[in-house]
Amino acid sequence: MLSHLDKLEAESIYIIREVAAVCEKPVMLYSIGKDSSVMLHLALKAFYPEQPPFPFLHIDTTWKFHDMIAFRDRIAKKHHLTMLTYTNQDGIKRGINPFDHGAAYTDIMKTQALKQALKKYQFTAAFGGGRRDEEKSRAKERIFSFRNEAQIWDPKNQRPEMWKLYNPRIKKGESMRIFPISNWTEKDIWQYIKRENIEIVPLYFAKVRPIIRRDGMIIMVDDDRLKLRPGEKITQEKVRFRTLGCYPLTGGFVSEADTLDKIITETLQAVTSERASRAIDKDSIGSMERRKREGYF
């Protein structure tokens, strides 16, 4: 009898192998977060003793935590991965940034950048680390999720997905988003990271870090691009992050959890859901679905 984690692992590996076997040009999106770390680990296991037969892609907004970029480069080297990175240069030229442009920043530097990158490399299938327990519109998404030629998701007309018979068929210009860890919960992710001893970015562990408090969020001062508003003061506090993204948009919280065990205990007792720490999800009801329909992962 397989354990719950064993079953999840086998299901994800099956999905990853299916994509490698039937999709023409797959890529694995790599966001550097814990879910990406688990996905990478699963991909390495799925094909062993072969290397994963597809490249990895990181959409770099240029605002990620510095620790994340260092981690990405080290991991890519360690596992001999083909790590592609892509930045929306047009957005850089126009000076798009998370402070002044709000929702437009996410659209231009993440959604549009991703679409541009997938188009540039002509990828027909992109793995994403989305989990159904994260958010309500994700809870409705298929594992093989179809995107039309404009890379748009049509939630009202998804292909039926029965048993584990995934329908990978697309026409030219259309693509698939694949979510191999759809059925994992945040707790599963942490327990698997512990069981498999998977490396994750140190920002997940509590440590004394320079922070400011803004609009009810704890923001880490990762570089001097963060301009202090009147009355704001940098303090040193022991904080950690539950999700990782662009540092000005990722809220940390005060925590003593500096080991995996402590993180797991804290996660089990948590009173807020994971995405509550992300500024971009709070804008409006259904905001995630809107972004996804437009092409956000």
Next chain:
Amino acid sequence: MSGLLKFITCGSVDDGKSTLIGHILYDAKLLYADQEKTLELESQAGSRGGKLDYALLLDGLLAEHEQGITIDVAYRYFTTNHRSFIVADTPGHEEYTRNMAVGASFAELAVILVDAAKGVLVQTRRHARICHLMGIKYFIFAVNKMDIIDYDETKFKKILQQINELVTQIGLNNVTIIPLSATEGDNVTTKSTNMPWYNGQPLLGKLENIKINETVSADFYMPVQRVCRPDQTFRGFQGQCESGELHDGDQVTIMPSGETATVRAIYNAGTLTDHTVAGQAVTIALSREVDISRGCIISKNLSASPTKLLTADILWMDDEPLQLNHEYVFQLGTSTTIAVIKQINYQTDVNDGSQQSVSLLNKNELASCDILLSNKTVAALFTVYPALGSFILVDRLSNMTAACGIIKNLQTADSVNYNFIYNDIKISADLFDEYYYNMRDMKIARTTKERAVFTLDDELPLRGKTYNYPSAVDIIALPERAAIQVRHNKIKTILPIDRYSYDELYNVPLLDSRGFAINVHSQYDFNRFYSEYQINKKSADFWNKWIDCTKWRHILFNDNYWII
């Protein structure tokens, strides 16, 4: 902990499926503070006028909020002190039945809601049938909205009777029936004081305690997903072990080729091991070079065989209706081929289960069909090997997943007693035997070749040493009361004789199953011939009148004793 339980909630629209699950999550304190806050916020703007609307916890799509309905299946994950659950909350509208079926394909147990005020509806019956079709073995009927009928036991018993009739009709086992109220919380997570006459457990308690017996076959098989070839020295076959177990050194059979080899190494999820069990994602290396690619099956003691023709129960899911003889992509296990639906045997009425003869199948309808594959595919009955007995059909133009189905009957090459086989029709025929005049004993002898089995679409060996049949011909198998229509050397149809009619347009010649010509040139002739046959089949006069033995056949001299 009793292990993970995957279940679905289904039933008619407005029976309160999403509300029920929402209430479980809320009651069992399985919500995060921010989710609770969002719930309160959204309830104010929602379709229930400010009252806490538990359904909002599940209906995640904007269109669902606008319409106050569930469109697509939502998966929720929760853990109580006793068990972990994944629940697929499915839509009740007929329009979205296929999304409900998606949830059913994934679940071990179905919670079917019945509105206490309305009783068992068509959609309740449809969902129960689809759950049964998709292989669910455990059922809980939740009679919801008991508050509306004042928690009345007599009214409940009437519904109980309706449910029991349905259960008997479909043939469901392992059925529990619980009266509850999802909005008020009666018998949801705690036993209701409003219904002292109900002695059973509340829903959550039942879900926590129910034992699921997985009846998995002990025969090992693994459909090959891909070949792993990192370098010249290693060649491994990757896939998921579907049942049974496999050890280092075991002998395996590759299907469909039937070749055998010995297991040299097993990797479970990338780690070298000495055996594998059902459920694991493995890589298997063999002792010798065998031709194996995606779609092959690595097996041990498997009683499945390659087949081209199968009978299946299907659920049609595409907006475009089913088209007979139209080519669809057929996906089963890891194999993909082209299939045509040759015949709809009957459509099952979702309401009363009756079987109806139809020529067309529309979205959300259930039917039994005969499906012909372009390549021999290793398949099995769904009840024996689920992963080799379930399939989808994909439209080749739109790429839409058009249908899903489970295999109920296979027509395989094992049935060598019959030369022609299709559905219930099995025909033994001698028309490919050769006739020789044996010079040693001066007798005419007939040689039986190795018997082959033919079915629809198969090409026939119409030219032999002592026979030469036309490429378009109708073979009348009199003993079996069936006809085989051959066009362009291939079998076009096999049908009972009472449905056969003579092809007056092309005057296609007739043979009997010995290969002798039947002197029939019109439907009128045929009717006379067949009615005389039924009366006089033992009279030589009858045969001499109607049969010409030499039209397509002749006799060869033979001096080699041994070939006879």
